[in-house]
Amino acid sequence: MEAEVHVYLAELKDLGKAAALFNQYRQFYEREDDMLGAEQYIKERLTQRDSVIYLADWNKQGLSIPVGFLQLYPTLSSLSMSKLWILNDLYVDAKYRGRSIGRKLLHQARMNAIQTGAKGLNLSTQHHNLAAQRLYESEGYVKDEEFISYYLEL
Template sequence: MDKKDVGCLKAEIYVYRAELQDLGKAAGLFNQYRQFYKRDDDLSGAEQYIRERLTQGDSVIYLAVSKTADTLVPAGYVQLYPSLSSLSMSRIWILNDLFVDSDYRGHGIGRKLLDQAKMHAVQTGAKGLTLSTQLHNLKAQRLYESAGYARDDEFVYYNLNV
């Protein structure tokens, strides 16, 4: 729990693993994340997608919330998907989504979420975390590199839409 200046308010930032009761907070942030990447506003679709992830347990979501007075306001989230590395014969986590609401950026919330993702990887015995970001998202790249992530220079990634 850190006290941070958020706007004119002193707020405590909490990071915790999301559960189904957090659907509204997580879906709202997920919808904003998608819009950041130029996808249509679709809160209903976001709620359905996040509900499935939380119900099926096929991803792990951590929420960062700002507590002012008795109110918890969603400030950011990270979503991790489990995977395996054939070459290292071990578990890895794909850090697929990291998003901080624009009102809360610049207060270390992204770093706290990255730290939580790393802690999750350690606690689950994973080899590590992997992520990708758009080439033009230089702020995110600086954050990742400052947190110890190294740019891959061994593999080239391709995608196939079907």
């Protein structure tokens, strides 16, 4: 029996899975392990419905293992006068990378954008995350050469 990847919209009943993957994602970006904080943050997102979270489970021989996480935030574009989605978080457990799980999550993000009438998806990643950049570009994402991003820490 071959393994299957199941991608689905997270609900409050999936809080433990989503928070664990979100905590791993934060650690990938060199943030401290904070499972309690991750759980609170994800619980707020699921309760307030101010983001959309998808999970990916690896299913093989009756076992279902949570291995991937994607979080989208809605936004608007003044220039195009349309809805956009920010693909803010994408994470696949290191042991399961290279099995098209990230790609399946990206496809789900695209479907979500289409179903909600959005014009597109925006994302950013660190300069050194070359594997992610290759994945995004292989899925049709284009590096922005028109705008420069700035950030103001408060």
